[in-house]
Amino acid sequence: MTARFYCADLSGADAVLNETESHHALHVLRMREGDEAELFDGGGITAEAVIEQTDRRCVRLRIRSRRTVPLPQRPSLTVAAAVPRGDRLRSMIEKLTELGVDRVIPLRTQRSVADPRPGRIDRLQATVISAMKQSGRNHLLKVEEAMEFSVVLRNAAGSGQVLYMAHPGRAAEQQPVIPERDALLLIGPEGGFTSEEVLQAADYGAHRLIWPEGILRIETAAVVFSALLLSRLHG
Amino acid sequence: MTARFYCADLSGADAVLNETESHHALHVLRMREGDEAELFDGGGITAEAVIEQTDRRCVRLRIRSRRTVPLPQRPSLTVAAAVPRGDRLRSMIEKLTELGVDRVIPLRTQRSVADPRPGRIDRLQATVISAMKQSGRNHLLKVEEAMEFSVVLRNAAGSGQVLYMAHPGRAAEQQPVIPERDALLLIGPEGGFTSEEVLQAADYGAHRLIWPEGILRIETAAVVFSALLLSRLHG
Known part of the structure; x- marks a missing residue:
């Protein structure tokens, strides 16, 4: 596969990689002038490009062709998840990006402990790009x-999303996925949602999702239920 | 939730925790004589127990009651996966344990690089227990x-497992899951299976599984397709 790089601006004849991306091209992949690369702007535009100039910290490419990639043909999926500790948050964001989840909201709940600082969220964008x-x-x-x-409940209901809540229970309590509607998936903290929160979500018509075997960690539940929802949203 | 500890032998009136489990009880959870715990032997027996004696490195518990937990009522799932690098292998085993996967086989393929040494596999059993x-x-x-x-192909076919191969392709090539049969899931290395391997698996009747959005990392694919298969095997 041709090496891919993120570049926010692909509108001109040339594209300049930022420091992180230049570092990856020059010092990890050891690319040089004349090498080909694929660029993406994160908004659906990709470009075929060739490196025309490098210095120690910066790569400039000439764009050969450009194309617009449409969003996947399915309703959107937002994941609102309590924040797992340490590296598990980074790993969760990485996997949700691979899967195709559209949006992640770090969720404050009654039993949540961690709360990512704004700086942390910026660093998570680097995980997304990678x-x-x-x-x-x-x-x-x-x-x-x-x-x-x-x-989160109020906003989701206001924008017409169907709410899904991952919460342990008997398999019979599992509720169906509606494939044709935008979805918001709620994932609780380590200690689980409180019964007050479960009732609150039920008031908003949240559908219950249950893993039939054992308790899943936050990041496992986020990935597993996102996979199950996305595979249904694809119809 | 009562703290849970692994103890391979729950047959006697008393149970003695190994060094790792004793350390967890004494120095992480700071438990002491009189505290209650749940023990499991990994073979389906669990016990309610109370700590009756501790020293710096060892915990002895008196067993109050014992119960046998049946295996989940579904066909078994074995995952044969190429070995992801570094901590991603540990993370993969952790998540597959949470999900309920029965068995994992580190898979040697034409494009595989890593191959866990025997000592590494012993350490993965600690990940499983945790x-x-x-x-x-x-x-x-x-x-x-x-x-x-x-x-792996030969053994699976010989034991009547249905083979599933995660391999990118058009959504139309996706093949159905047979809910009533034991399953073996094949996950390729970073560069994917070779076309020779794809043909070889097809000769054994392997069903193709496709993620409709993008390429998944080894450990993501293992978790995602295990989740999709297990949710189908539960019927």
């Missing part, structure tokens, strides 16, 4: 600022 | 020694 380079995805996954549980 | 403590799973996930692709 996963896009590897997976071939062309539209950015957006990581929002942390949000309160009740605000 | 995931079982947290997820409530009671039957060990078995991590086998690394095996050649062709041997």
Whole structure:
């Protein structure tokens, strides 16, 4: 596969990689003038390009052709998940990017402990871009600022999304996925959602999703239920 | 939730935790004499127990009651996956344990690079146990020694498992899951399966599984397709 690089501006005849991407091209992949690369702007535009100039910190490419990649033909999926500790958050964002999840909202719940700082969320965008380079995805996954549980419920209902709540229970309590509607998936913290939160979500018509075997960690639940929802949203 | 500990022998009136589990009880959870715990032997027996004696490195518990937990009522799932680099292997085993996968075979393929050494596989059993403590799973996930692709195919066919191969392609090439049969899921290395391997698997009647959006990393593919298969095997 041709090496892929992120470049926010692909509108001109030339494209200049930022420092991170230039470093990857020059010092990890050891690319040089004349080498070909694929560029993506995160908004669905990709370009075939060739390196025309490099210095120690910067790569400039000439764009040969450009194409617009449409969004996947399916309803959107937003994941509102409590924040797992340490590297598990980074790993969760990486996997949700690979899968095709559209948006992630760090969720504040009654039993949540961690809350990512704004700087952390910026660094997560680097994780998103790195996963896009590897997976071939062309539209950015957006990581929002942390949000309160009740605000997420209200916004989702207001915008017509169907709510899905991952919460342990008997298999019979599992509720169906509606393939033709935009979806918002709620993933609770380590200690789970409180019964108050479960009732609150039920008031908004949230559908219950249950893993039939055991308790999943936050990041496992986010990936597993996103996979199950996306495969249904694709019809 | 009561703290859970692994103990291979729950047959007597008392149970003695090994060094790792004793350390977890004494120095992480700071438990002491009189505290209650749940024990599991990895073969489906669990016990309610109370700590009756501790020293710096060892915990002895008195067993109060014992119960046998049946295996999940579904066909089995074995995952034969190329070995991802570094910590991604540990993370993959952790998630497959949480999900309920029965067995993992590190897969040698034409494009595989990593091959875990025997010592590494022993350490992965510690990952399995740690995931079982947290997820409530009671039957060990078995991590086998690394095996050649062709041997895996032959063994699976010989034991009547249905083969599933995760390999990119057009959505129309996706083949159905047979819910009532034991399953073996093949996950290729970073560069993918070779066309020779794809043909070889097709000769054994392997069903093709396709993720409709982009290329998944080894450990992401293993988790995603295991989740999709298990949710179908549960019917």
